[in-house]
Amino acid sequence: MVDNETNGIADRSRCRLCGRHTRRGTTAHHLIPRTCHRNKWFKKNYAREVMLRTIAVCHDCHRAVHRFVPSEKELGKRYNTVELLLAHPEIGKFVAWVKHRK
Numbered sequence: 001m002v003d004n005e006t007n008g009i010a011d012r013s014r015c016r017l018c019g020r021h022t023r024r025g026t027t028a029h030h031l032i033p034r035t036c037h038r039n040k041w042f043k044k045n046y047a048r049e050v051m052l053r054t055i056a057v058c059h060d061c062h063r064a065v066h067r068f069v070p071s072e073k074e075l076g077k078r079y080n081t082v083e084l085l086l087a088h089p090e091i092g093k094f095v096a097w098v099k100h101r102k
Contacts, residue, residue, distance in 0.1 A: 015058035016082055017065075017091075018099040026056035029065065032076040042076060055082060060101075064094045 013021050032051045036042045042051060057065070068090040069075045079085050086092050 012056045014056065015061055016055040017057050017061040017085065018095045020058055020099060020101075022058045022060075022102075024059050026058055027062050028054040029057045029062055030054050031080045033072040035072045036076040039073070060098050061095060064091060064098075068094070 012026055015022070015026055031053045032042060032046060037051050065075070065079075065085060068088060069079055079088060079091075086095060
């Protein structure tokens with residue numbers, strides 16, 4: 001599978017946030033949530049290719065992203081790159097903690 005964030009063949013078993021390999025593998029996280037794809041603001045400000053970008057994240061990090069940023073619109077507008085996700089105070093703190101877990 002191609003990881004759109006790196007534009008190349010990605011290691012889909014490694015989480016892009018914490019870097020862990022987990023037994024459960026990873027899931028695809030849409031950097032701009034799919035629920036926002038039909039929204040006029042997103043259509044106007046982002047190309048279709050940008051809206052379709054995903055990253056591989058472990059289940060723990062995926063759950064944390066949606067727990068700490070429950071608003072899909074906020075996630076799409078303010079946290080639509082790996083760097084921006086890691087800059088979020090709570091997500092960054094969680095990732096720093098979880099990367100030392102199995």
